[in-house]
Amino acid sequence: MIKIIDLDHEYRKDNNTSIKTLNKVNIEIKKGEFVSIIGHNGSGKSTLAKHLNGLIIPQKGEVLIDDIKVSEDHNIWEIRRKVGMVFQNPDNQFVGGTIEEDMAFGLENIGFPSKDMMGRIEYAANKVGMGNFLKRPPHKLSGGQKQRSAIGSVLAMEPDYLVLDEPTSMLDPKGRKEVIEVLRELNKKDKMTIILITHFMDEVVYSDKVIVMDMGNIVLQGTPKEVFHNKEMLAQINLELPKAAILQELLKAKGINFKDEVLTKEDLVEEIWQLF
Amino acid sequence: MIKDITIGQYIYKDSFVHKLDPRTKILISMFFMFGIFLINNITEYVYVLLLTAMTIYMSQIPLMKIIKGLKPILPLMILTVIMNAFFTSGTTLFSWAFIRITREGLYLAGFMGIRIFFLIIFTSLLTLTTSPITLTNGIEGLLTPLKKFKVPAHEIAMMMSIALRFIPTLIDETDKIMKAQKARGADFESGNIIKKTKSLVPILIPLFISAFTRADELAMAMEARGYRGDEGRTKFKELKYRLADKVILFLFAVLLVFLIIRKIAL
Numbered sequence: 001m002i003k004i005i006d007l008d009h010e011y012r013k014d015n016n017t018s019i020k021t022l023n024k025v026n027i028e029i030k031k032g033e034f035v036s037i038i039g040h041n042g043s044g045k046s047t048l049a050k051h052l053n054g055l056i057i058p059q060k061g062e063v064l065i066d067d068i069k070v071s072e073d074h075n076i077w078e079i080r081r082k083v084g085m086v087f088q089n090p091d092n093q094f095v096g097g098t099i100e101e102d103m104a105f106g107l108e109n110i111g112f113p114s115k116d117m118m119g120r121i122e123y124a125a126n127k128v129g130m131g132n133f134l135k136r137p138p139h140k141l142s143g144g145q146k147q148r149s150a151i152g153s154v155l156a157m158e159p160d161y162l163v164l165d166e167p168t169s170m171l172d173p174k175g176r177k178e179v180i181e182v183l184r185e186l187n188k189k190d191k192m193t194i195i196l197i198t199h200f201m202d203e204v205v206y207s208d209k210v211i212v213m214d215m216g217n218i219v220l221q222g223t224p225k226e227v228f229h230n231k232e233m234l235a236q237i238n239l240e241l242p243k244a245a246i247l248q249e250l251l252k253a254k255g256i257n258f259k260d261e262v263l264t265k266e267d268l269v270e271e272i273w274q275l276f
Numbered sequence: 277m278i279k280d281i282t283i284g285q286y287i288y289k290d291s292f293v294h295k296l297d298p299r300t301k302i303l304i305s306m307f308f309m310f311g312i313f314l315i316n317n318i319t320e321y322v323y324v325l326l327l328t329a330m331t332i333y334m335s336q337i338p339l340m341k342i343i344k345g346l347k348p349i350l351p352l353m354i355l356t357v358i359m360n361a362f363f364t365s366g367t368t369l370f371s372w373a374f375i376r377i378t379r380e381g382l383y384l385a386g387f388m389g390i391r392i393f394f395l396i397i398f399t400s401l402l403t404l405t406t407s408p409i410t411l412t413n414g415i416e417g418l419l420t421p422l423k424k425f426k427v428p429a430h431e432i433a434m435m436m437s438i439a440l441r442f443i444p445t446l447i448d449e450t451d452k453i454m455k456a457q458k459a460r461g462a463d464f465e466s467g468n469i470i471k472k473t474k475s476l477v478p479i480l481i482p483l484f485i486s487a488f489t490r491a492d493e494l495a496m497a498m499e500a501r502g503y504r505g506d507e508g509r510t511k512f513k514e515l516k517y518r519l520a521d522k523v524i525l526f527l528f529a530v531l532l533v534f535l536i537i538r539k540i541a542l
Contacts, residue, residue, distance in 0.1 A: 053500055077502060085500040092490045093497035097409045097441045104512035109502040111510050139444040154501070 002029040002052065002083075002161060002195075007061035009047055009216075021047045023216040025061070029209075031160070032191040034184075036204035036224075038239065039213035045197045048213070049165045052195065053083035066160070081110055084154030086164040090146035090171075091138065099125065099141075099149045100134040106157045124156035125149070127190075128182050144175025148182055155186075162186070163195045168203065176200070201228075201242040205263040212239065224263055244268040286407045292520070293335035293405045298414025300521040305402045307528040312391050314535040321390055328397055337404050345400040346393070353392050360385035410513075412436045417515045430506035438494070446487065453482050 009022035021044045029035050039045045050056040051063050054076045063070040065079050087093045096102030103121040112120065125131045128148040138146055147167055154162060164183070168176040180203050186192040196203065204210050210227040212220035214237040220227050228234070228241055240246065244265050248258060256275065262268045288294075293301075315321060332342060366380030406414070416433030423429050454464065457478050464475050517525075 055496060055500055077504070080500060080502045085497075087493065087497055087500075089490075089493055091445050092493035095438065095441070095494070095498060095501075097437065101409065101512065105498075105503075106501040108509050108512055109504070111508045114510050114512065114514050117510075117512050137444065138441070139448060157501070 001031060001064075001066060002027070002193075003062075003064040003067075004028075004048075004051070005062045005064070007048070007051060007058055007063060009044070009051070009056065009059055021216050022051075025216075025218055027211060027218070027221075029161075029193065029195060031193050032187075033209060034187045034194045034207040035196070035209045035211065036207040037195065037197045037211045037213060038199060038201065038204055040199065040238065042215075043213040044216040045213050046165055049085070049163050049195070049197050052161070052163050053085050054079050055085075077110075081157060082159055083161045083163055084157060084159035086147070086150050086154055086162070086167050088166045088169055090143055090150060093150050094138040094146060098135050098137050099130060099152075102138075102149065103153045103156045106153055110157060120156050124152040127155055127186065128152040129178075142175060143171045144178040147171060147175065147179050151179070151182060151186075161193045161195065163197070165197045166199065167196075168198065168200060176203075180206075201240055202244075205242050205244075212237070225261065228263055229261060287337055287341065287404050288407075289336040289405070291334060291336040291405070293331065293401070295520075296405075296524070297515055297517050297521045298406050298410045299417045299515060300517065300525055301402050301406055302411075302414050302418060303525060304528045305399055307532045308398045309395060311528075311532050311535050312394055314539050316387055321394075324394055328394060331398070331401060335401060335405050337401070341404065342397055342400060345404075346396055349392070349396050353389055356392060357385045357389045360388050408440045409437055412440065413513065413515060430509075442487075442490070445490075446483065449486060450479060450483055453479050 004025055004027040007022050007025040008020070010018045010020045012018045021042075023044075025044075025048060037045045037048065047056065051058060051070065052065070054070050058071050065082050068075050068079060068082075070076075070079055094102050095105045100118075100121050103124055104117055107117050107120060121134070122131060125134055128151050130145065130149045130152055133141065133145065133149070141149070151162070151164075151167075162183075168179050171179065183194055183196065184206055187194050194207075196207065198204060205224050205228075207224060210220070210222065210224050211218055212227060212234070219237060220230055220233055228245055231241070234241065241249065242263050244262050244267065248262055248268060248271075252258065258271050259274075260267075260271060262271055312324065315324065332339065361377060361381045361384075362375065364378055364381035364384050366378035368376055369379050369382070370377045403411070412433050415436070416429050419427055419429035419432065458464070462475065462478055464472065464479075467475070
């Protein structure tokens with residue numbers, strides 16, 4: 001379980017002004033949950049993510065990963081092993097010359113026995129559907145493939161939690177879909193805990209919990225249905241609804257009555273065919 | 277077009293030479309380099325030629341590839357030969373105005389030419405049969421004993437392999453920046469050499485800025501994956517001297533020692 005308690009963070013812009021990026025943030029994430037964190041640029045969501053594996057040490061408050069304190073220096077390597085992180089730019093997190101070398105990089109770091117590495121790499125690569133590309137260099141892969149192998153590289157280290165900081169924002173729609181599908185499957189099949197930071201509303205509809213951030217504060221928290229029901233609040237901080245929900249709103253304005261509010265295309269289809 | 281640049285000249289083949297440990301190949305290339313300067317008679321160069329030909333044959337690298345690799349070095353070779361021919365003192369064979377060619381000069385020029393020729397062929401065999409990443413591993417392996425003298429062997433190898441990894445990425449980026457600047461009317465083709473060089477500035481500056489951003493993000497990604505230098509680190513591909521490596525290293529070492537002793541004795 002991840003516990004974030006009263007977490008504050010501010011950074012100095014210059015000597016006189018500092019900007020508060022996190023303000024008394026409290027979050028609990030249980031094992032096996034799929035949690036999405038949404039918000040605009042500068043809402044503090046990336047800063048929050050970097051706290052989860054000790055890339056930023058809490059200035060005030062505490063982050064606990066399975067009751068291990070992130071704020072204590074000697075815990076850092078254990079925490080980085082428990083919490084895997086995937087970043088935004090697929091190119092800038094690819095360390096190895098080929099997929100297998102990149103997947104081996106994390107294993108080398110944690111002192112994993114050499115003779116067992118290949119097995120682990122194959123296992124992780126198959127999880128993300130990259131098993132047939134092990135010898136490929138990064139520049140011969142599409143964005144979606146690169147990002148999937150980045151996920152694989154982290155999975156090879158067998159983390160307990162997977163944090164993804166806007167993993168799809170530099171991908172084309174196809175790559176985006178591939179990555180989200182991999183994440184959903186990992187969550188469902190392997191009960192992997194996933195913390196997805198994004199600004200695409202359509203990506204959060206499948207999560208168990210959605211956390212909406214704005215100006216360093218958590219403004220909304222709940223299931224996707226609960227969160228997207230709060231239309232006024234979302235409008236206030238300029239966040240859109242998922243595409244299906246927008247369409248439903250437009251149809252409602254035309255005088256069509258629906259039984260339920262929907263978030264996904266499938267649900268919307270389900271609603272519409274029953275209308276007539 | 278810029279994308280066609282290949283990094284290194286590695287050609288994949290399943291040969292005996294390819295399978296040798298990279299450390300063996302680096303070491304025997306160095307032995308060869310020293311050895312070739314200790315030889316100075318034609319018969320022995322014939323032996324060297326046979327040795328080189330045999331290595332090429334065993335490496336399964338097409339001969340044309342090797343000859344192609346010699347081309348860029350040709351001017352340097354010719355220059356060395358001419359310098360040696362003109363500026364060595366000894367018994368004059370031929371003189372005209374200020375030019376004087378000596379017998380010793382001709383000998384030296386000939387040997388120099390042959391030496392450079394073999395040197396290039398043998399070292400290019402090293403890069404033709406060893407992938408850049410294996411080569412880096414080999415260099416790390418050879419430098420490891422020097423860690424006692426504070427040589428940062430692991431760091432050097434890590435830097436080299438990251439540099440190799442990012443070359444295609446940066447070439448791609450250069451291509452994009454060039455196109456973007458061309459779209460805004462930048463002109464890279466016309467003008468003299470100074471103007472052409474100046475026109476590269478609008479490419480280099482964005483390229484540098486993005487390289488720094490990349491370095492920053494990569495460092496963070498590496499840290500996030502538990503990187504902390506070579507402390508407690510294992511290796512994915514461990515280097516191992518096999519019997520063939522040991523035999524070849526031994527033979528080359530014996531040969532070199534023999535050549536050195538002969539040189540001193542004479």
